Amino acid sequence: MRKVRIGIVGSKFAANLHATAYSRCPQADVVAVAAPDNLHEFADEFGIPERYNSYEEMFGSASLDLVSVCSPNFLHHPIVKAAAEAGLNVVCEKPLATTVEDGADMVRTCRDKGVKLFYAEDWLFAPAILRAKQVIDEGAIGDILFIKAKETHSGSHSPFAQKVRTCGGGAMIHLGVHPAAFARWLAASEPAEVIGSTTPGLDGNLLHKNLEGEDWAVSIMTFRNGIRAVVEGNYITQGGMDDRIEVYGTKGVVRIDLTQGSPISVYSSVGYGYVLEKADSSLGWTSPAVDEYASLGYVGELSTFVKCVAEDLEPPKGVSGEDGLAALAMVIATYRSAKEGRSIDPHELWKELL
Numbered sequence: 001m002r003k004v005r006i007g008i009v010g011s012k013f014a015a016n017l018h019a020t021a022y023s024r025c026p027q028a029d030v031v032a033v034a035a036p037d038n039l040h041e042f043a044d045e046f047g048i049p050e051r052y053n054s055y056e057e058m059f060g061s062a063s064l065d066l067v068s069v070c071s072p073n074f075l076h077h078p079i080v081k082a083a084a085e086a087g088l089n090v091v092c093e094k095p096l097a098t099t100v101e102d103g104a105d106m107v108r109t110c111r112d113k114g115v116k117l118f119y120a121e122d123w124l125f126a127p128a129i130l131r132a133k134q135v136i137d138e139g140a141i142g143d144i145l146f147i148k149a150k151e152t153h154s155g156s157h158s159p160f161a162q163k164v165r166t167c168g169g170g171a172m173i174h175l176g177v178h179p180a181a182f183a184r185w186l187a188a189s190e191p192a193e194v195i196g197s198t199t200p201g202l203d204g205n206l207l208h209k210n211l212e213g214e215d216w217a218v219s220i221m222t223f224r225n226g227i228r229a230v231v232e233g234n235y236i237t238q239g240g241m242d243d244r245i246e247v248y249g250t251k252g253v254v255r256i257d258l259t260q261g262s263p264i265s266v267y268s269s270v271g272y273g274y275v276l277e278k279a280d281s282s283l284g285w286t287s288p289a290v291d292e293y294a295s296l297g298y299v300g301e302l303s304t305f306v307k308c309v310a311e312d313l314e315p316p317k318g319v320s321g322e323d324g325l326a327a328l329a330m331v332i333a334t335y336r337s338a339k340e341g342r343s344i345d346p347h348e349l350w351k352e353l354l
């Protein structure tokens with residue numbers, strides 16, 4: 001079996017998710033990492049031999065089949081472009097970019113250079129979501145009428161998420177982009193109309209007065225096939241990351257608790273180590289996550305992308321560069337709608353750009 005040689009850009013939170021997921025994929029070989037900080041600590045932890053201070057240096061020197069972009073959002077655009085220009089296939093973390101113009105430029109460049117662009121939407125590989133989709137596809141709830149989905153927690157660990165310039169917005173672009181991409185994938189249709197409401201950032205936020213972007217956002221969507229959706233992202237949720245989905249059909253309902261539902265319950269009067277992403281207390285009753293690398297989809301996601309590179313396959317439905325661009329447009333449409341007080345067709349934002 002030919003191993004796929006991988007270079008990771010970044011060395012912290014998302015880079016850790018990628019390196020761990022690749023370590024569980026027999027066909028993946030992470031041979032290089034590029035980052036301006038935490039380089040040797042990260043490389044030592046995962047036994048990565050080649051280390052570079054910049055991605056330009058890595059793309060110029062390392063022999064790679066695939067690059068994982070785990071840098072802050074505003075750097076996705078230059079890094080993906082540089083990878084494509086070096087003839088390398090790329091996995092880009094969410095959101096695809098901070099603007100639809102940058103996102104479209106990334107998709108175009110990868111297409112022109114003949115490289116594959118994978119959009120790292122891990123939700124679409126989460127075992128609970130795949131199982132629910134199977135049940136829905138069997139007809140268990142009839143035709144889908146309404147999708148309600150959210151990702152929420154108490155605030156990002158990343159300093160880059162605090163600034164609009166480096167993040168592209170607040171909770172909707174950083175968290176809500178997951179349920180947005182999910183709703184579009186499940187509805188199997190393009191959104192025709194988005195109505196958004198967000199807090200305005202800084203002093204106008206509900207809780208995070210130093211955060212430039214919004215700390216609360218909701219988007220009401222109507223897809224071209226008539227399916228309705230409500231997508232939410234917020235940073236005002238205590239008690240650990242809370243990712244929930246409800247799907248209402250003509251014959252039933254499906255509910256998914258992606259993060260808080262665990263087969264383990266612990267009561268502790270003294271506390272213990274890790275409970276789940278963004279949980280700040282392990283006292284009293286808690287439900288520790290069993291394996292978030294698998295349950296949130298990273299393992300399935302990155303092994304699928306590695307297989308696509310090894311076997312020269314296109315990205316599966318929902319995780320191509322175009323899909324990432326469509327999800328980003330849903331977020332940007334939410335912002336524009338909240339600002340202008342009118343509904344927006346997200347497709348209008350990018351249809352001329354590709």
Ligand SMILES: NC(=O)c1ccc[n+]([C@@H]2O[C@H](COP(=O)([O-])OP(=O)(O)OC[C@H]3O[C@@H](n4cnc5c(N)ncnc54)[C@H](O)[C@@H]3O)[C@@H](O)[C@H]2O)c1
Binds near residue numbers: 037158
């Ligand atoms: N899919 C998910 O669930 C998920 C989870 C967390 C983060 N992310 C995404 O991953 C990306 C990184 O987020 P994070 O949480 O790791 O942020 P972080 O603040 O923990 O890390 C930022 C990373 O960017 C790297 N970096 C900064 N400047 C760079 C440069 N010039 N060149 C190369 N690398 C540079 C740093 O080395 C560091 O590894 C973001 O786009 C974020 O949205 C996705």
